[in-house]
Amino acid sequence: MADYILELKNITKRFPGVTALDQVSVxxxxxxIHALVGENGxxxxxxxxxxxGIYHPEEGEVFLDGVRTVFRTPSESQQKGISVVHQExxxxxxxxxxxxxxxxxxxxxxxxxxxxxxxLQADRMLRDLGVPMDVDTPVERLSVAQKQMVEICKxxxxxxxxxxxxxxxxxxxEKEQALxxxxxxxxxxxxxxxxxxxHRLEEIFDLCDTVTVLRDGAHIATKPVRDVTRDELVSMxxxxxxxxxxxxxxxxxxxxxLEARGISRKGVLENISFQLxxxxxxxxxxxxxxxxxxxxxxxxxxxxMDRGEVLLRGQPVRIDTFRKAIKSGLSLxxxxxxxxxxxxxxxxxxxxxxxxxxxxxxxxxxxxxKEREISREYVDKLDISTPSVDTETQYLSGGNQQKVVIAKWxxxxxxxxxxxxxxxxxxxxxxxxxxxxxxxxxxxGKSVLMISSELPEVIGxxxxxLVIHEGRLAGELARGEATQxxxxxxxx
Amino acid sequence: xNPQDKKTNLSLWYRNSSAASTLTILxxxxxxxxxxxxxxxxxxxxxxxxxxxxxxxxxxxxxxxVSVVILTGNIDISIGSIYGLAGVSVAMLMKxxxxxxxxxxxxxxxxxxxxxxxxxxxxYLRLPSYIATLGMMQIVRGVCYILTQGYPVSGMADSFKxxxxxxxxxxxxxxxxxxxxxxxxxVFRNRTKTGRRIFALGGNEEATRISGVNTKALKILCFVLxxxxxxxxGVINASKVGVAQPTAGNGFEMDAIAxxxxxxxxxxxxVGTVTGTLIGAAIMGVLRNALVLLSVESYWQxxxxxxxxxxxxxxxxxxxxxx
Numbered sequence: 001m002a003d004y005i006l007e008l009k010n011i012t013k014r015f016p017g018v019t020a021l022d023q024v025s026v027x028x029x030x031x032x033i034h035a036l037v038g039e040n041g042x043x044x045x046x047x048x049x050x051x052x053g054i055y056h057p058e059e060g061e062v063f064l065d066g067v068r069t070v071f072r073t074p075s076e077s078q079q080k081g082i083s084v085v086h087q088e089x090x091x092x093x094x095x096x097x098x099x100x101x102x103x104x105x106x107x108x109x110x111x112x113x114x115x116x117x118x119x120l121q122a123d124r125m126l127r128d129l130g131v132p133m134d135v136d137t138p139v140e141r142l143s144v145a146q147k148q149m150v151e152i153c154k155x156x157x158x159x160x161x162x163x164x165x166x167x168x169x170x171x172x173x174e175k176e177q178a179l180x181x182x183x184x185x186x187x188x189x190x191x192x193x194x195x196x197x198x199h200r201l202e203e204i205f206d207l208c209d210t211v212t213v214l215r216d217g218a219h220i221a222t223k224p225v226r227d228v229t230r231d232e233l234v235s236m237x238x239x240x241x242x243x244x245x246x247x248x249x250x251x252x253x254x255x256x257x258l259e260a261r262g263i264s265r266k267g268v269l270e271n272i273s274f275q276l277x278x279x280x281x282x283x284x285x286x287x288x289x290x291x292x293x294x295x296x297x298x299x300x301x302x303x304x305m306d307r308g309e310v311l312l313r314g315q316p317v318r319i320d321t322f323r324k325a326i327k328s329g330l331s332l333x334x335x336x337x338x339x340x341x342x343x344x345x346x347x348x349x350x351x352x353x354x355x356x357x358x359x360x361x362x363x364x365x366x367x368x369x370k371e372r373e374i375s376r377e378y379v380d381k382l383d384i385s386t387p388s389v390d391t392e393t394q395y396l397s398g399g400n401q402q403k404v405v406i407a408k409w410x411x412x413x414x415x416x417x418x419x420x421x422x423x424x425x426x427x428x429x430x431x432x433x434x435x436x437x438x439x440x441x442x443x444x445g446k447s448v449l450m451i452s453s454e455l456p457e458v459i460g461x462x463x464x465x466l467v468i469h470e471g472r473l474a475g476e477l478a479r480g481e482a483t484q485x486x487x488x489x490x491x492x
Numbered sequence: 493x494n495p496q497d498k499k500t501n502l503s504l505w506y507r508n509s510s511a512a513s514t515l516t517i518l519x520x521x522x523x524x525x526x527x528x529x530x531x532x533x534x535x536x537x538x539x540x541x542x543x544x545x546x547x548x549x550x551x552x553x554x555x556x557x558v559s560v561v562i563l564t565g566n567i568d569i570s571i572g573s574i575y576g577l578a579g580v581s582v583a584m585l586m587k588x589x590x591x592x593x594x595x596x597x598x599x600x601x602x603x604x605x606x607x608x609x610x611x612x613x614x615x616y617l618r619l620p621s622y623i624a625t626l627g628m629m630q631i632v633r634g635v636c637y638i639l640t641q642g643y644p645v646s647g648m649a650d651s652f653k654x655x656x657x658x659x660x661x662x663x664x665x666x667x668x669x670x671x672x673x674x675x676x677x678x679v680f681r682n683r684t685k686t687g688r689r690i691f692a693l694g695g696n697e698e699a700t701r702i703s704g705v706n707t708k709a710l711k712i713l714c715f716v717l718x719x720x721x722x723x724x725x726g727v728i729n730a731s732k733v734g735v736a737q738p739t740a741g742n743g744f745e746m747d748a749i750a751x752x753x754x755x756x757x758x759x760x761x762x763v764g765t766v767t768g769t770l771i772g773a774a775i776m777g778v779l780r781n782a783l784v785l786l787s788v789e790s791y792w793q794x795x796x797x798x799x800x801x802x803x804x805x806x807x808x809x810x811x812x813x814x815x
Contacts, residue, residue: 286577302702339698364684364685365684366687
């Protein structure tokens, strides 16, 4: 007889026009780290929100510790022992670590706040989880990883039985991730059940005991992790067998289109030189904060470079604003599509025509009809799934949002495209579409500079890989030479 | 498309579209007007309607200007002072012998310069716009007092009164100016590249910058436009009264901003329409007229205006929050 802490039975949640969860039944073993995977739009977030008391299902029942339970509000769900660590942290930035950990749950001594007890308890908890820090620091001064730890502590602090973590590793470096895994394992040892949502399949095999796959709002399978392979998991998620993850065949790059000589920016980049050829995918690997993104920003004139020279097709050019970079045929798909890539409250068509406005304008006057027409063409071409081109981009899934950002630059028809973390936080299906797109771009004679934290992706897609470490070029590896081990040894 | 989808689309449209927002406040305006027409039939007299419209046209013109700044997610509370300074400047220039057109052009240029100062402070000193324009509000008002030594400016040539008191085919000129500003700005905002970029900037400044838009220049332009519009509104007002008061426009910025907010613009930026602002100004105008027609004590007028601002915005919020 299995011991379930949480049982969901035939949960159905409908939204106007779409069934987000369709008769989903999942049972979670007490004390497990239970992975929840699925493509974007599979229903993971909806399921979490049902457990968090944010959404109320039309049908189905939830049993917590064997007792039928209804979560009417988020605070009710928390009281009953379910805590969620969201991707976007919900903390009061100017308050201290200790105060945040007890927010909404302050300790009192009589009628006054008991600061001493809270600070002690916070300190002990952080130590127990292997992440000691100064509990008086304002949260705004912490790194992303530290903030996450505080969020976890805050969640656990409320007599938490089930901790739900929504893509906790998305913004962490490898080292921070290892630390976070340690914390999660300690929680498990302390009797907490964890529901762990992630797009990175590798970490599921590292960390989790059981895995549940959702697809299109339906429950596909729940299995012990040791009984499935990575490929099985992927095909359960996408509903078909993904034949080739990286569709890259070795090509013969042409002449040098961009040459960087001695790019330097004080404290960030030091003397970086490289060449990019026509029809080439040049991968840039390195830890988060090593200077990868900064290199792109300096090349593109977004940040100033202190020294260094850029040559385009052999001609020296001075790119000191991003507008000049665009005019010179460079473009950037930035790492954070929400804050840098899209105007979320604007329609798909408005976003697609944001750079190359001339395509949809006659003289200085824009034509909305032309904007829509162009956008429909790109929506078809890139297979962007959206109700219409007038839909605001905030309603699209991550993968489709990313395609809108790419469409914006395809319309500009730049020769050199810099992609910064092009597949972060998007699902397996959309990933492979983006890979195919990169392949077709270089086949057309364009050049791609791809910055990525996912080593298999860098290795699978690039003709050459540059490794950046602490602002310097740590090495250059040709296709075939680049392995995860060699890149990592240059990274650290 | 099955009927359910259609219904869904309609309710989604109602919740999200700017047109629905405009429609909602238009309905509020019509309801108010109907109620007033029943309570005070004099409201519907052509002369009353025209003078009401004339009276809110200055608010509308300044509102249209400041709505562009609000569209970027910023605010300009110095427009009341700019309104005052423009009236004073034009009056003083005309008194010293300038003719109408160059004097008004100079007055609008003064407004534009104040806007430029606002823009530079916000963009290059990175002051929050509320603080930059709070300072400018005092500075510009100070300039008004220094120029006039606190006395009203009067004794201009009769042409000075033309802008605010003139009529064309029985309709007061300020109404034409209001319509002209509305048309020009509607086309500018919705159909030009610059206009679309302002919307994008308000929606996400960083993404707009990384689309190759010179966001600094764009923001400065918005403040300049707000300054120019406020200046013209100030000229309309001074001309209507026939005297330029150095205190003119004290508190006027709040009326103009209120008309923008009632009109459905988001203080966060990226959302809003010119039509909405126009209707917002009309709501304020009709309300003022109502309180006069119903002979409500003037102290109560201010209170009621506040209630209307809060109610109109609340109704709009409810519309968006509908599930």
